[in-house]
Amino acid sequence: MSEPVLAASHLSAVSDRDRAVILHDVSLEVRRGETRGLVGESGAGKSTIAKAILGILPRTVRITGGAVRFEGVDLMTMPTHARRRLIGEKIALIPQDPLTALNPSRRIEAQLTDGLRLQRGLDTRAARARGLALLDEVQIQAPERVLRSFPHELSGGMRQRVLIASAFALEPRLIVADEPTTALDVTVQKQILRLIRAMQSAHGTAVLFVTHDLGVVAQICDSVTLLFAGRVVEAGRTADLLTAPRRPYTRALIEASPRYDRPDAGLRPIPDEVVAGLRAELAASNQASP
Amino acid sequence: MTGEILIADDIEVVYGARKGLFGAAKPGVKVLHGVSLRIGRGETVGIVGESGSGKTTLGRALLRLVDVATGQIRFDGAEITRMPEAAMRPLRRRMQLIFQDPMASLNPRHSIRRIVSEPMLFHAVARDAVDAEIRARAIFDRFSLPAACLDRYPHELSGGQRQRVGIARAALLAPDFVLADEIVSGLDVSTQAQVLNLLKGLTRDLGLSMAFISHDLSVIRAICDRVYVLRNGRIVEEGGCEEIFASPKSEYTRALLDAIPLPRIDPGWLARGSGVADAVEENGAK
Numbered sequence: 034m035s036e037p038v039l040a041a042s043h044l045s046a047v048s049d050r051d052r053a054v055i056l057h058d059v060s061l062e063v064r065r066g067e068t069r070g071l072v073g074e075s076g077a078g079k080s081t082i083a084k085a086i087l088g089i090l091p092r093t094v095r096i097t098g099g100a101v102r103f104e105g106v107d108l109m110t111m112p113t114h115a116r117r118r119l120i121g122e123k124i125a126l127i128p129q130d131p132l133t134a135l136n137p138s139r140r141i142e143a144q145l146t147d148g149l150r151l152q153r154g155l156d157t158r159a160a161r162a163r164g165l166a167l168l169d170e171v172q173i174q175a176p177e178r179v180l181r182s183f184p185h186e187l188s189g190g191m192r193q194r195v196l197i198a199s200a201f202a203l204e205p206r207l208i209v210a211d212e213p214t215t216a217l218d219v220t221v222q223k224q225i226l227r228l229i230r231a232m233q234s235a236h237g238t239a240v241l242f243v244t245h246d247l248g249v250v251a252q253i254c255d256s257v258t259l260l261f262a263g264r265v266v267e268a269g270r271t272a273d274l275l276t277a278p279r280r281p282y283t284r285a286l287i288e289a290s291p292r293y294d295r296p297d298a299g300l301r302p303i304p305d306e307v308v309a310g311l312r313a314e315l316a317a318s319n320q321a322s323p
Numbered sequence: 324m325t326g327e328i329l330i331a332d333d334i335e336v337v338y339g340a341r342k343g344l345f346g347a348a349k350p351g352v353k354v355l356h357g358v359s360l361r362i363g364r365g366e367t368v369g370i371v372g373e374s375g376s377g378k379t380t381l382g383r384a385l386l387r388l389v390d391v392a393t394g395q396i397r398f399d400g401a402e403i404t405r406m407p408e409a410a411m412r413p414l415r416r417r418m419q420l421i422f423q424d425p426m427a428s429l430n431p432r433h434s435i436r437r438i439v440s441e442p443m444l445f446h447a448v449a450r451d452a453v454d455a456e457i458r459a460r461a462i463f464d465r466f467s468l469p470a471a472c473l474d475r476y477p478h479e480l481s482g483g484q485r486q487r488v489g490i491a492r493a494a495l496l497a498p499d500f501v502l503a504d505e506i507v508s509g510l511d512v513s514t515q516a517q518v519l520n521l522l523k524g525l526t527r528d529l530g531l532s533m534a535f536i537s538h539d540l541s542v543i544r545a546i547c548d549r550v551y552v553l554r555n556g557r558i559v560e561e562g563g564c565e566e567i568f569a570s571p572k573s574e575y576t577r578a579l580l581d582a583i584p585l586p587r588i589d590p591g592w593l594a595r596g597s598g599v600a601d602a603v604e605e606n607g608a609k
Contacts, residue, residue: 223582223593223596245511246584251585293568296544302517
């Protein structure tokens with residue numbers, strides 16, 4: 034098998050504020066063309082991992098061990114300027130909130146073509162042509178009008194399409210999608226998921242898909258890493274994790290999701306003893322590993 | 324007593340209209356177009372729709388928090404459509420609202436004790452502070468909230484705890500009707516399940532009527548007896564949960580159901596789509 038595009042190994046992090054363990058010995062890989070879901074409840078550490086990859090961890094969070102390799106190069110020890118260049122060019126982000134991610138006072142054209150002009154050295158005309166092609170690729174009906182628009186003139190779904198176009202603009206190897214559909218209506222969510230999938234297959238991009246929604250994971254992720262309290266609970270093929278979960282916590286999390294198709298199932302809160310059992314198990318495995 | 328606790332008849336709500344006394348008259352934007360709905364005693368009714376469908380406005384109109392332009396609203400037999408606020412006041416206790424974001428609806432400067440006690444004293448549900456304390460402790464116990472929470476401030480509680488405090492505050496006033504607007508959308512699934520189960524038990528034990536607004540049909544299915552599907556300010560489908568989920572009549576309802584990703588392997592899901600959903604997105608473009 035080919036070398037993974039992204040490989041985090043034995044990543045650990047603590048909060049400097051209260052010495053709390055934020056990540057403990059987390060390993061995960063994303064390969065070319067693969068979508069890996071990174072799931073967990075709030076506070077599980079999924080966005081800390083995304084931030085560590087993108088180099089935007091808050092100052093209070095300190096990486097205490099492990100490595101994050103992108104195409105074999107450790108991102109954690111890379112000089113800042115080299116890393117900044119890499120992020121944007123080879124690693125891109127699709128953010129959660131498409132409104133705050135766009136600058137309200139700049140037109141879409143300027144924002145979409147920043148990377149093309151600054152990193153690729155395209156002139157305004159060439160960047161504009163590429164921008165139009167990108168908007169066309171994300172199935173925006175009137176790309177010229179959208180290029181001239183300001184973010185507030187677009188709907189949430191349209192903004193998210195613009196950000197997807199922007200993420201793919203420089204043909205990155207890895208895309209970190211951080212809850213990209215959480216703020217959207219379900220019908221729009223489905224179109225955005227479909228679009229991310231199509232763009233990824235066309236470009237062979239590796240995608241790390243951060244979400245709290247196991248339904249979204251089931252429909253878009255090839256593989257999945259489930260986190261709890263900064264530790265990996267279970268990882269594997271999505272189908273295996275959903276149909277034959279190895280840990281009681283995984284099973285309980287699946288059973289807590291509401292299901293319109295099976296009103297008798299779902300909506301079962303995770304039992305306290307399952308959570309306690311998982312904590313004990315994870316604590317024991319900590320002592321076993323150095 | 325049987326029958327309906329709340330009836331809305333052909334209501335319309337218009338935002339931003341202005342009469343032409345000084346300056347030009349403005350027609351405003353109509354957000355509800357002739358909506359009729361009824362909520363039976365002890366019944367939990369779902370109101371589902373996407374952003375901009377008018378579901379929150381509908382909820383606010385039912386509680387007389389926004390005025391309706393035309394139509395009629397009846398609460399427990401009394402017409403309240405244009406009832407003056409003074410006359411409304413005794414009814415206010417009987418119709419309560421649980422908010423979407425408890426962080427925004429619970430005063431950050433007040434202790435939880437004050438947040439849950441003040442409404443009881445204002446509406447004379449509790450005789451005095453001691454009585455209010457006893458009632459608060461009883462419901463906290465029922466909701467698995469530690470009594471120590473009473474001394475805390477909203478930011479010191481978890482999201483699930485805050486939402487339970489919001490429900491407790493409403494329930495302590497012994498209302499007949501509760502409006503819950505997107506109250507579980509920001510919560511983890513396990514916490515969401517806890518809050519919904521708690522709400523289910525509460526409506527059952529107190530014979531409470533509830534309107535439950537949500538964009539999530541899976542959640543509606545879990546908690547509601549009947550459902551109204553709202554789109555662009557109009558009701559496009561209504562009926563019992565069983566029948567609507569088994570065989571939706573409206574294209575739009577079917578598109579909404581089809582768009583929900585379920586935690587099961589379904590290889591065709593992503594490719595499967597309906598033209599309705601795409602039309603919705605195009606409408607969503609400003």
